[in-house]
Amino acid sequence: MDTKKTKLLELINITVGYNGNTVIKDANLEVYNDDFIGIIGPNGGGKTTLVKAIVGLLKPKKGEIQYHFNRENIEHSIGYMPQVNYIDKKFPISVRDVVMSGYMDKKKLFKRFTLIEKQKAEDLLAQTGIADLKKKSIGNLSGGELQRVFLCRSIISSPKLLILDEPNNFVDNRFESELYELLGELNKTMAVMIVSHDIGMLSTYIKTIACVNKELHYHKSNQISEAQLRDYNCPIQLITHGDIPHTVLKHHNH
Amino acid sequence: MLELFQYEFFTNALLAAILTSITCGIMGTYIVAKRIVFISGGITHTSFGGIGLGYFLSINPILGAAVFSILSALGIEYLSKKSEVREDSAIAIMWAFGMAVGIIFIFLTPGYAPNLISFLFGSILTVTQFDLIIIFVLALLISLFFLIFYKTILFVAFDEEFIRTRNIPANLINYILISLVALTIVLSIKVAGIILVISLVTIPPATANIFVKDFKKIIFFSIIFGLTGSLIGLLLSYFLNIPSGATIVFIQALIFIILRIVKSIQNQLT
Numbered sequence: 001m002d003t004k005k006t007k008l009l010e011l012i013n014i015t016v017g018y019n020g021n022t023v024i025k026d027a028n029l030e031v032y033n034d035d036f037i038g039i040i041g042p043n044g045g046g047k048t049t050l051v052k053a054i055v056g057l058l059k060p061k062k063g064e065i066q067y068h069f070n071r072e073n074i075e076h077s078i079g080y081m082p083q084v085n086y087i088d089k090k091f092p093i094s095v096r097d098v099v100m101s102g103y104m105d106k107k108k109l110f111k112r113f114t115l116i117e118k119q120k121a122e123d124l125l126a127q128t129g130i131a132d133l134k135k136k137s138i139g140n141l142s143g144g145e146l147q148r149v150f151l152c153r154s155i156i157s158s159p160k161l162l163i164l165d166e167p168n169n170f171v172d173n174r175f176e177s178e179l180y181e182l183l184g185e186l187n188k189t190m191a192v193m194i195v196s197h198d199i200g201m202l203s204t205y206i207k208t209i210a211c212v213n214k215e216l217h218y219h220k221s222n223q224i225s226e227a228q229l230r231d232y233n234c235p236i237q238l239i240t241h242g243d244i245p246h247t248v249l250k251h252h253n254h
Numbered sequence: 255m256l257e258l259f260q261y262e263f264f265t266n267a268l269l270a271a272i273l274t275s276i277t278c279g280i281m282g283t284y285i286v287a288k289r290i291v292f293i294s295g296g297i298t299h300t301s302f303g304g305i306g307l308g309y310f311l312s313i314n315p316i317l318g319a320a321v322f323s324i325l326s327a328l329g330i331e332y333l334s335k336k337s338e339v340r341e342d343s344a345i346a347i348m349w350a351f352g353m354a355v356g357i358i359f360i361f362l363t364p365g366y367a368p369n370l371i372s373f374l375f376g377s378i379l380t381v382t383q384f385d386l387i388i389i390f391v392l393a394l395l396i397s398l399f400f401l402i403f404y405k406t407i408l409f410v411a412f413d414e415e416f417i418r419t420r421n422i423p424a425n426l427i428n429y430i431l432i433s434l435v436a437l438t439i440v441l442s443i444k445v446a447g448i449i450l451v452i453s454l455v456t457i458p459p460a461t462a463n464i465f466v467k468d469f470k471k472i473i474f475f476s477i478i479f480g481l482t483g484s485l486i487g488l489l490l491s492y493f494l495n496i497p498s499g500a501t502i503v504f505i506q507a508l509i510f511i512i513l514r515i516v517k518s519i520q521n522q523l524t
Binding site for chain 1: 468
């Protein structure tokens with residue numbers, strides 16, 4: 001890496017939760033422009049809560065999040081791909097409109113989208129292999145296709161940081177490997193943070209690991225052992241695909 | 255048939271039907287797409303409290319209904335963001351409470367008991383010029399709001415959370431829209447009455463949704479289907495001498511059923 005590292009954002013001792021419940025306690029993290037961080041942890045451990053705090057949907061109860069983006073286009077600096085299962089799939093909206101909504105910000109309230117912006121949406125759809133679906137309503141898409149649409153939405157504004165919340169849920173293996181390849185490509189121009197219950201497949205792309213289970217332990221390597229996971233108080237389930245035993249991550253070979 | 259248009263009551267009814275088809279077509283598409291039909295039902299019935307209070311205080315009942323419905327709409331929107339409130343129970347309570355208040359005040363109103371039936375089942379043939387002006391202003395307001403903020407409305411309705419990450423005032427948009435829903439419903443009460451008005455905002459979009467799956471197109475076809483149903487219903491009710499609100503709703507439902515069957519047959523053939 002010969003380019004200079006720049007800090008994108010910083011979590012300083014943040015505590016986050018809903019109503020009376022604290023989900024994340026005193027978390028610290030620094031994110032740099034070329035990071036590829038895998039966020040792992042048990043269900044209910046606070047992975048999604050952490051993501052929501054970073055994208056600004058949840059205000060920390062304590063501590064603060066400092067963003068070091070260019071102030072000009074602050075909204076577009078983070079590309080956010082939420083879990084798609086909460087989306088109403090029967091909502092009458094076309095694929096193209098969903099992707100275009102990735103351009104939305106305050107300045108766009110009264111303005112129309114430009115031709116260049118519309119062209120970018122078409123290009124992205126072509127790049128992800130779903131160009132022929134652009135006029136289709138989202139109700140006609142498969143899980144994998146819908147994920148691609150949401151990915152297009154999250155990267156259309158050329159963000160500095162892309163955050164994906166469990167993008168490998170409800171998709172076929174073929175899309176999963178395509179997605180990871182694409183993320184590896186995107187990582188050349190933006191930082192990537194990915195929440196995943198199964199980052200075994202991702203381990204070639206991930207550079208560092210954040211273990212989240214109420215506390216956040218940042219592991220500055222893409223290799224982690226079960227013992228370390230125990231130390232981080234971060235028990236995660238091992239996932240098996242078929243007969244092949246599938247470890248979550250590589251073991252350390254001391 | 256042409257001599258019908260010489261009667262002011264009939265041209266007024268016709269204009270009311272046209273304007274209502276526009277307001278209900280646009281807001282109905284939003285209601286159906288966002289799945290807030292039950293909320294809209296709650297707002298409708300709560301407004302009856304305002305009608306009763308209006309009679310009791312001898313002010314325009316529709317004004318009372320507008321105040322009640324907007325307050326209940328804003329209340330429901332506010333509660334829906336509080337996770338500790340069971341939203342559907344809260345709506346049902348407001349629904350019943352509004353009706354109760356309305357009945358009590360109408361009972362307490364001294365002298366001539368106002369025509370309850372016309373508020374419950376509508377009376378499009380008694381639409382006044384003043385009613386028309388208010389509906390026209392609302393239709394204009396809604397059309398302009400949707401023309402200017404179409405994409406914002408669409409994106410907030412579809413995925414509010416994502417839009418929130420872009421610093422768009424989603425709450426404000428939601429409050430404005432739910433208030434417009436309330437006003438649309440209240441000003442449609444003259445057409446179909448409290449009991450049937452929910453059908454004016456649900457049947458046309460549902461019918462349009464059989465054939466088109468795009469928000470903008472559903473708005474367009476909702477207005478067309480709403481218009482067709484109201485005009486046929488209005489004429490039919492006049493010639494058969496049956497209640498117009500019920501006839502309009504009946505025809506709209508009939509169109510929905512027929513087209514649904516047509517679509518099923520079409521699907522089987524392909």
